[in-house]
Amino acid sequence: MLSDKKAQSALEYMMTYGWAILIIVIVAVILYSMGIFNPSSSVTSTSSGFSPFAVSSVVCNAAGLRIAIIAGGLPDSATSAEITGIYFSSNTGTTAVSSKLYKITPVNLASGHSTTIIVPTIACTSSGTSFSLSTKLQYSYSTPAGNVNANATGTIAGKSSSLAITNYVPLIITSSSATPSPFQQMVVVNMSKYSSYASSNLSNIEFTYPNGTIIPSWRENGTANNQVVVYWLKLGSFTSTNVRMDFFSTSNNILNSVNAGEAPTLSSFYGQYDNGANVFNYYQNFRGTIYPAGWTTGYSDTTQYVKINNGFTIEFSPKNVDVEFYYDKNFSLPSVLDWQGSYISNPPRSCGWTILGWYNNSAHLSAGWAQWQNSPISWLDYQYGNVSQAASNFYNSTGLIGNTNIFSLANDGTSMSYLLNYTLQSHTNSENTSLPTVLFRNGGGCGPVSGSEVNVTWLDVRAYPSNGVMPSVSFGIVQ
Structure with missing residues (x-):
């Protein structure tokens, strides 16, 4: 009788809890099949070393090697470091060449910030294979005693993977005649049409040829997938x-500083994914606080009025003190100069002017956008002539002064087109002297201060489009 009760109790126990146990077993089997309990399948990469940096993840595939890096506390109380290259002393499973320094687009990284370094010439050609690299990151940082060069040594390892393209839109770009090579093509995208495919911050988009070759692209504006966004593509002649x-x-997030980048102010910190130097014939974002190579002021005692701090500012100068800030190399013409910036409203005074544009040093001639102050009204001017004299073709710039815009000067060598946000405003054909240099000049002034205050974030020099017209772009259906 007692044994019958025990058997009945065991049966009731099994009936009560058996279904729960069975469900737990089934879930465990599913999780195991997914690799949840297999460390080798859930951890795709490992790293060690690299102080004062830390590597958070590594992806190696046919498109290149991507290394996500976080900056920790930097030596000598430095606030930021610039990573300029990567060196591999040993290599397994990738196309990297041992004992070779791979130069990268310099990345300025502040403590606590992160970035992704991409080396497109290093690849893992098949998915699922193991790789291991003994690595040195070449970097530098500033101290009160001067600039310090250093290396951060560590190892990275993992299994190669592949990033899958989920959808694409075919584009056909057409020019009236063959373009120069390289050629910077503007592509304007109404991203609201593709909001189902684009990530909220547009970080999952790149451009390729139909054969899969990645096209270097730079996003000028746009931080959401419901905006009209401007991209620039570096193409060959076509x-x-x-x-x-x-x-x-x-x-x-496929953004990087090599082939899928964005303007310096669009990232979480200045220039994080800025690859403009890989897209345009010349590009400068004036990152940091030091004059970039090739840039100088016309007079050594005027450097105090040109400030570099993630962009540059030409400040008001004392009466009759001219300030010139220019690039000391000539560009081949025809070319187009663009810059993003703003003219600051001038303080009360009788007169003064500022010119930003193309210049001929020996002839002392310039053509550019100029701000003129004839108290109390500020004007913008299409200027051409002696750089020491303001021109007379003024127009009321209400709504422009104090606001950020894209100013462009299309210079074909004999004439100049003035564009505001890529829309033609004026054209002159009186240019009888080549103007191959880029100049920003603050001068004139017959009041208590001279010139105007101007802020510039970035500038580029790009190829002149055939017949002065940007090729057309047609969009196909999402595939």
């Missing part, structure tokens, strides 16, 4: 070419 706008998973 009259008609096919391009794809590729979308990866919305959880992927």
